[in-house]
Amino acid sequence: MWDWLFGKGASEHAVQKMQARLDQDMWARLHGAMPFLHGLSANEEAALQHASAWFLASKTWDGANGLQVTDEMALCVAMQASLPILYLGEKWYEGWTGIVIYPSAFVTRHKTHDEAGVSQCHSNVTLGETWQGGPLILSWEAAQPHDPRDLQAMHSNVVIHEFAHKLDMAHGPADGMPFLGGTGIEPAHWMQTLESAWQQLVHAVQQLQSGRPADSSSRAGHRLFNHLPMDPYGATNKIEFFAVSSEVFFVNPAPLAQWNPEWYRLLSLFYRQDPLQRLQSKATDSVAAAAP
Template sequence: MFRWLAGRGASRRRVAQELSLISPQAWRHAMAGLPFLAGLSRQEQEALRDRVAWLLASKVFNGARGLEVTDDIKMAIAIQAALPIMQLDPALYEGWIEIIVYPGGFLIPRSEVHEDGVVAEYMLEASGEAWDGGPVILSWEDSQPGNPQTVNVVIHEFAHKLDLYGGIADGMPSLHAHSDIRPSVWMRVLDATFDSFGDALDAIEREIPRHIDPESEAAAPWYDRLPLDPYAATDPAEFFAVSTEGFFVNPLPLAQALPEWYGLLAQYYRQDPLRRLGFAPHGMR
């Protein structure tokens, strides 16, 4: 009980109990709805199941707005959340205890300080949010299997948790277990790649005809040429989270456009989704 209250991971015995409750049928059903996991080897699937059991044993799931969080919902979310730490220490997800699931999008309060010093407060509709030291909040509509395989709100928000575990949300997760990655190298590649992506976004936006609203669906053909969602240009923390989405669910555009960044992510996560999903090495060139 005290481990749970402190946001620490469950005991090995509790994790083993949870692992024994994952039936082969439930596992196959959940995996089938997530095509980007199709290339996992048997060993990787076993590692992923272990991390899923750890999550189910260590976190409490609560529904909002009357949503009943079923075992199927828990399993689908836990599999996606566990993928980034499949080869990492699950302690990276410690320090908090709750996953809140809404039926759909939800509103979060935001404030913005204008140049004249006036503070504007407003409500922003979101599909996910990760609080520093607090819960991960998800929209089930946007998290459930069957959504477009170019984005993944669960992976995005849990990437923020990895970032926050390393300190402030700045795009650099904890590297204490990665003696092969120097923090200075991470920041150099992150800064250079973030700037490069921002330049590419600026170039795309200059190409959009003036009669087309850049915030509308009509602008999608231009933005679709980018390797990541434009939201990645918000700041380095969002760049890391959006990049992590792309790395796991749609790695080819990222690897082709930003190969050094892709390679660093592969080194950090100790995974190579590009090869796992059957892309030949030359696909990165």
């Protein structure tokens, strides 16, 4: 289904050369700083390195607003982006080549047309943006590993979020449903579950907003919203719901699995991974290792 797309990706020979050049000390340092990568089996670690090397060899890297993209920055993004396709395969990221990284949040401008045909230009401050068939844009401030004491940042992931949009777009315009071939998931069941879970989040956000004047981005707002399974931005529409669900699926899966087990199950079937089981097993092993 991807044969007609440009940006086929690096050859296996180029991937092997890139993998041989990977700085293992840098890899270990970045891996240690991203807890959601912990608990992978030896085979999964090897697959993550291969996918990351493919990513580095296949994509172009450009800094914006004077930012110089270093090898460590590129590897950091590649490692995070490769986790969702660990079992899907690199072909899901073919068809485009560019990664653009800004130092921090950046302004995007989009033109829309209303029903009368009048065009309007809208500006938004954002941390990431994905274009159909085009580049993926990130804020390095948001994409880099965060202090584990920053719980808000540790429970979100702009890289996985934006690459979930790329997965959604791999079969056509984004609609909240990526290509489900080989998963055993009926598209109608996916969309029904997606709709139900999204409406569940919309209702929860509306209930909170109706009883509080504070903005959700404020400290008071965070305290009020911290029992939600994901950022309230996921209530925007079903496209954003899939992307926000995907980021918490990988980095903070327990609240999502408890909040809507069936939606978690479908994400697990699509990604061919169970991060909750993986991270719980890692935590159990750590406790056992620390016991006298």
